[in-house]
Amino acid sequence: MNGKPKVLVTARLHEDAMNSLRNLAEVTTLARQLAASKSTLLEIIHDFKGVIIGSLEPFDKEVIYAGDKLRVISRHGVGYNNVDVKAATQKKIYVTITPVLSETVADLTLGLIISVARRIPQAHKYVNEGKWGVETGFFTGTDIYGKTLGIIGLGRIGSAVAKRAKGFAMTILYYDLIRNLEMEKQLGLKYVSLESLLSQADIVTIHVPLTDKTMRLVGERELKRMKPTAYLINTSRGPTVDESALYTAIKDGWIAGAGLDVFSEEPINPKNPLLSLKNIIYTPHIASATQECRYKMSMMSVENTIRVLKRKKPLHYVTS
Ligand code: 8YV
Helix, strand or coil: CCCCCEEEECCCCCHHHHHHHHHHCEEEECCHHHHCCHHHHHHHHHHCCEEEECCCCCECHHHHHHCCCCCEEEECCCCCCCECHHHHHHCCCEEECCCCCHHHHHHHHHHHHHHHHHCHHHHHHHHHCCCCCCCCHHHCCCCCCCCEEEEECCCHHHHHHHHHHHCCCCEEEEECCCCCHHHHHHHCCEECCHHHHHHHCCEEEECCCCCCCCCCCECHHHHHHCCCCCEEEECCCHHHECHHHHHHHHHCCCCCEEEECCCCCCCCCCCCHHHHCCCEEECCCCCCCCHHHHHHHHHHHHHHHHHHHCCCCCCCEECC
16 A cells, blocks of 8 residues: 555646646546535545645535545635635645736736627627628727726736736726725726726726625626626626626616626536627636646645645645
């Protein structure tokens, strides 16, 4: 029998990261779809000292308490709403994260902003279907340059979005629980209330973690405050937006459209009514999915795990 500690990997890691993990640990991989099932996790978790997981695997109190040997829950990512950090902290289990993805997520955010305002995906589909022509006014989009951007949550990712928006000569408003005077000075950002951000912005983009307080942060009331010409972008977590209110908002023209990378249910339910709207574009939770970024995330999630297994402090962790 080999005496290496057992580590369960349910995130998709780069081979280099897998190899360095295998030097130290006995590695078991499990497809994300299976790992998203709590009953599967409950059956197997007691075997493992470490887990490296994606954003869907439900590490709630029950799963965490069933992990007798568990010392580290390593998130391949920064959001940890699928992990009960309080239960983990009580059990002295590290919950680690990989804060190396802000620039990559900010890139996709800008991509969604431009795509939704200029209807790039719809135009692509149109040409792909053998159609052509500007005879349809639908493809006369709106400018991004010089418009007003409202950033909800000026953390690592929100700040990276702000830096990019400067290049588009945008007026940048932000709302957060904490003011960032440094960023305000550096980029000329304006701190405003959530209400005033919603009513002034041409594009509202969400960059908050999912917590009890940010659950459905943008609902009917907030959507009604937005301009009928404004777009909503979400690359954070689906449940920060009330999806049924968003459906009505777009259908009834309270707002002009949305660009979404995240949904309240993932993988998305093909019957989700949002999919039937034409003023909306969506991607399958790919904001951090570039070769470069996923490499860094893989290496860091493994490094965090190895450190804990060697009884060292991980590079980045959260507690409660
Ligand atoms: C990843 C994410 O898609 O960082 C996060 O919280 O949601 C994404 O970067 C996910 O964690 C992949 O494992």
